[in-house]
Structure formats: structure tokens, C-alpha cells
Amino acid sequence: MQHDLLIVGSGITGLYAALHAKALGLSVLLISKAKLESGSTFWAQGGLAFPTSPEDIEPHIQDTLKAGRGLCDESTVRLFVEEASQHLEKLLSYGVPFEDHQTLEGGHSHPRVFHAWGDASGRAVSVTLTQVVRDQGIEVLEGAFVQSLLLSDTGRVVGVQTTEGNHVAGAVLLASGGFGQMYPVTTAPEEATGDGIALAYRAGAVLRDMEFVQFHPTVFLAGNRGLLITEAARGEGALLLNGQMERFMHQYDPLQELAPRDVVARAIDAEETKTGRVYLDLRHLGEAFVQQRFPSIYERLKSQGVDISREPVPVSPAVHYTIGGILTDTNGKTTLEGLYAAGEVASSGLHGANRLASNSLPEGLVFGVRAVEAARQDLKFEIPASRTVLETVGSKASVQQVIGAGAGINRTAETIRLALQTLPHPEPRAGSIEELEAGNLARIADTVLRGALEREESRGGHFRTDYPEPDEVRHSLFQIPPLLEPL
Numbered sequence: 001m002q003h004d005l006l007i008v009g010s011g012i013t014g015l016y017a018a019l020h021a022k023a024l025g026l027s028v029l030l031i032s033k034a035k036l037e038s039g040s041t042f043w044a045q046g047g048l049a050f051p052t053s054p055e056d057i058e059p060h061i062q063d064t065l066k067a068g069r070g071l072c073d074e075s076t077v078r079l080f081v082e083e084a085s086q087h088l089e090k091l092l093s094y095g096v097p098f099e100d101h102q103t104l105e106g107g108h109s110h111p112r113v114f115h116a117w118g119d120a121s122g123r124a125v126s127v128t129l130t131q132v133v134r135d136q137g138i139e140v141l142e143g144a145f146v147q148s149l150l151l152s153d154t155g156r157v158v159g160v161q162t163t164e165g166n167h168v169a170g171a172v173l174l175a176s177g178g179f180g181q182m183y184p185v186t187t188a189p190e191e192a193t194g195d196g197i198a199l200a201y202r203a204g205a206v207l208r209d210m211e212f213v214q215f216h217p218t219v220f221l222a223g224n225r226g227l228l229i230t231e232a233a234r235g236e237g238a239l240l241l242n243g244q245m246e247r248f249m250h251q252y253d254p255l256q257e258l259a260p261r262d263v264v265a266r267a268i269d270a271e272e273t274k275t276g277r278v279y280l281d282l283r284h285l286g287e288a289f290v291q292q293r294f295p296s297i298y299e300r301l302k303s304q305g306v307d308i309s310r311e312p313v314p315v316s317p318a319v320h321y322t323i324g325g326i327l328t329d330t331n332g333k334t335t336l337e338g339l340y341a342a343g344e345v346a347s348s349g350l351h352g353a354n355r356l357a358s359n360s361l362p363e364g365l366v367f368g369v370r371a372v373e374a375a376r377q378d379l380k381f382e383i384p385a386s387r388t389v390l391e392t393v394g395s396k397a398s399v400q401q402v403i404g405a406g407a408g409i410n411r412t413a414e415t416i417r418l419a420l421q422t423l424p425h426p427e428p429r430a431g432s433i434e435e436l437e438a439g440n441l442a443r444i445a446d447t448v449l450r451g452a453l454e455r456e457e458s459r460g461g462h463f464r465t466d467y468p469e470p471d472e473v474r475h476s477l478f479q480i481p482p483l484l485e486p487l
């Protein structure tokens with residue numbers, strides 16, 4: 001069946017873009033490999049950063065540029081912050097129950113992070129928008145894994161092949177999130193296997209800045225699961241203590257606990273090495289406040305035997321967010337005709353080398369809508385002639401082990417080279433969804449490693465102990481000849 005627009009992914013970007021497309025009168029199909037209420041948006045805690053007044057627009061722009069360490073595209077940042085507030089209004093009109101109080105997070109000079117349902121802001125957005133999508137009768141395909149992009153003989157992307165069949169359209173918008181699952185310990189959910197990035201790369205699209213992977217500073221490790229403790233905890237006054245139960249952040253940055261994320265993550269890593277352990281201490285915030293402001297974290301950690309209102313919580317940095325991705329312009333347009341991308345899957349120029357906390361959910365709103373508007377001007381219906389090849393790897397764990405060791409929070413030429421030698425190669429063959437997901441991770445893990453090796457400097461989320469200082473401001477670009485087979 002043919003639609004005007006296919007949207008792949010049901011996080012904030014996909015849901016909101018689908019609603020916008022419907023409002024414009026487009027026929028849209030929203031495809032999700034799991035149920036709609038899943039993925040990274042569903043698990044996001046902290047919230048959504050919006051300027052709180054016209055006077056806060058410039059400070060929000062400056063905070064974003066500063067966190068991005070020289071690699072943001074300034075015009076993209078300006079456009080993003082200037083347009084963001086209109087989407088806050090829209091979310092309120094859809095019924096997202098934002099609370100009145102806004103919070104500070106790392107790198108923000110002003111409390112501008114909006115939250116809902118305490119520390120379950122993403123869930124509030126996901127559940128609310130999913131309900132509106134269902135109420136509006138938007139066509140949805142849940143539990144359908146996109147295996148291939150379909151291309152016409154002019155090279156235009158004209159649809160997708162899913163485990164449930166082929167779908168053709170006038171344009172395709174990828175809103176399928178990042179690749180946190182490339183790493184052994186991550187806050188990213190199981191779904192975050194970089195599928196959209198790998199599909200676009202196989203089809204010949206340009207990827208950018210793949211070596212920039214953001215580590216969240218405060219993650220409680222339960223086995224190989226990372227339980228996020230939101231930056232909003234530090235925004236509300238929680239403190240970091242080292243293994244000697246002493247504060248240490250003043251030695252690393254004048255903003256101390258509220259320094260940008262790259263600084264705090266590396267400081268914690270360094271203190272763990274020096275003193276054995278790092279803790280997040282919320283005790284002085286008071287039991288009632290902690291339970292009311294952070295109810296989900298309180299319950300989740302309680303089930304792991306830690307009462308965050310009464311004892312310091314051991315924390316470590318863990319992979320949280322994919323900064324690089326499919327290169328797009330400010331209208332979500334990729335380098336391939338007919339293919340758009342927005343949100344974590346894309347490299348829009350907003351985040352530079354280090355994303356400012358809570359800018360990513362609003363990014364999905366701003367650029368999801370811009371992508372829909374641009375796609376509407378460019379709908380073309382061509383016959384599919386080929387598809388991107390299927391690629392598999394036996395296990396995700398084999399990729400995770402190599403990348404975790406080779407391109408972790410600290411990297412050197414030696415660790416990266418070893419990882420490049422041992423990274424499993426994706427095999428061109430069909431397989432289970434798990435094997436295809438592992439194939440996607442392996443296909444793009446190579447770009448993370450090559451980007452990390454070639455970037456002989458340290459900047460934001462990329463830290464080379466053999467090149468600890470920043471050097472030239474430049475982007476990394478990745479492209480391969482299309483991996484296609486005839487239909």
C-alpha cells in the first residue's frame with residue numbers, strides 16, 4: 001500500500017512528526033519495531049529544555065554552543081532555540097502535563113528544563129502523544145522491523161521493507177534513534193541498535209561525527225544494565241563524592257556538579273580510578289522531596305537495595321546518547337533524495353561535540369516538523385527497483401565487547417586499532433531480528449572507530465588520552481558505495 005510519508009520510529013520525533021503530517025493532510029504510516037510506547041523517549045527522565053522567556057533565548061543558544069565545544073552549527077542552534085517554544089505550546093495543547101517548576105541541569109545557566117511526572121518526563125510525553133496518535137486514527141504498524149530501504153532506479157528512497165512486507169511512499173522519514181546498544185553498558189534501551197543509521201549508510205547516505213558518543217555521568221550499574229540517575233538530581237542540589245566521601249568537582253570545573261556532561265563524566269571516571277568509587281549524595285535534599293521529585297528513580301533503586309534518600313548512591317559514567325548520525329540539513333534532508341532524518345538518528349549540527357542536557361527531546365520536535373514540511377514539498381512516487389542488502393552478525397555482545405574496549409570514555413590509537421582488527425564483519429545474509437540488529441551495529445561501529453582514530457584531538461564526547469587537547473575544528477564524514485540488490 002502506498003502512503004505520502006513513512007515515518008520509522010515512535011519516539012518523540014516520530015509521534016510528533018506523524019501528528020504534524022496528519023494535520024497537513026498527508027497520508028502517513030508510523031512504523032515501530034516494538035510497541036509505540038518504547039525506545040529512548042519513553043525512558044527519558046530529566047526533561048525538555050525550552051527558553052523560559054524571550055530574554056532566555058540568547059543564553060540558551062550560548063549554553064548549547066558552549067557545551068558543543070566549537071563543533072555546533074551556530075545557525076542550526078539559533079533556529080532550534082528560536083523555534084522550540086512554539087512546540088512547548090503544542091505539547092501542552094496535546095495534554096503533556098508539564099509541571100510549573102523548571103530545573104537546572106549540567107551546562108545550563110538558567111533553570112529551563114521542563115519536566116512531567118516527576119522524573120519520568122519522557123514517559124509522560126510518549127504516553128500522551130501515543131494516545132493522541134491513536135485518537136486521531138493515524139495508521140500505525142507496531143512490531144515491524146525495517147530490514148531494508150527500497151530505492152528506485154534513479155537512486156531515490158521510495159519505501160521500506162519490513163518483516164511485515166513492503167511499503168512505498170513519496171518520502172521516508174527516519175526517526176529511529178541512536179545506537180547506545182553498541183556498548184556493553186548503556187542507559188539506552190534494547191531498541192537502540194542504530195538501525196536507521198545503518199540502513200541509510202548502506203543506501204549511500206553520508207554519516208557525520210560518529211565518534212562522538214555521549215556518556216552520562218551518573219548511572220547506577222546493576223549487572224550490565226545502566227540505571228540512569230537524572231542530571232536534574234544535581235540540578236536540585238545533589239552532590240558528587242569520591243571514595244573518601246569528599247567533594248571533588250571544584251577541582252575540575254568552576255560550575256562543579258553542574259558542569260557540562262563531558263567534564264562531569266570524565267571527572268567521575270578519574271576519581272573512580274584515584275579513589276575507587278564515586279557516589280551521588282541526595283540525603284540533604286530530604287526524604288519527602290526526593291520521593292516526590294524522583295519517584296521512579298527512588299523505586300527503581302529501592303528494588304536494587306539502595307534507598308537514595310538515606311544513602312549515597314554509587315555511580316559511574318555510561319553510554320547514553322548518540323551525537324553523530326545521518327548528516328542532515330536544517331530541514332531533515334539527508335544526502336539521499338526522498339530520505340529525511342530527525343532526532344537522535346540524525347546529525348543536524350545542533351549538538352556539536354557534546355549535547356547540552358535535555359536538548360534532544362525538543363530537537364525531535366523542531367526538526368521532525370521541519371522534515372515533514374520539507375518532505376511535503378518533495379513527494380515523488382517512483383517504482384522500487386532495489387533494496388539495501390541484509391547484513392547479520394552472530395551476536396550483539398561480540399560488537400559490544402570490542403567497542404567498549406576500543407572506543408570507551410578514554411581512547412588511544414592503540415585501543416582503537418585493536419578494536420578495528422577484532423570488530424566482527426557483518427555478513428551479507430538474512431537472519432533473525434537480533435542478528436540483523438547486531439549486523440546494523442557492526443556496520444556502523446566501524447565508523448565510530450575510524451572517526452575516533454582519525455580525530456587526533458580531544459573534544460566533548462571524544463577523549464583521546466594520547467591527544468588530550470582540542471585541535472582543528474572539523475567534522476568527520478563517512479560514506480560507502482551503496483550496498484544494494486535488485487528486487
Ligand code: SIN
Pocket residue numbers: 044045046047229230231232320321356357358359360
Ligand atoms: C537526564 O535526565 O539526565 C538525561 C537528560 C538528557 O540526556 O538530556
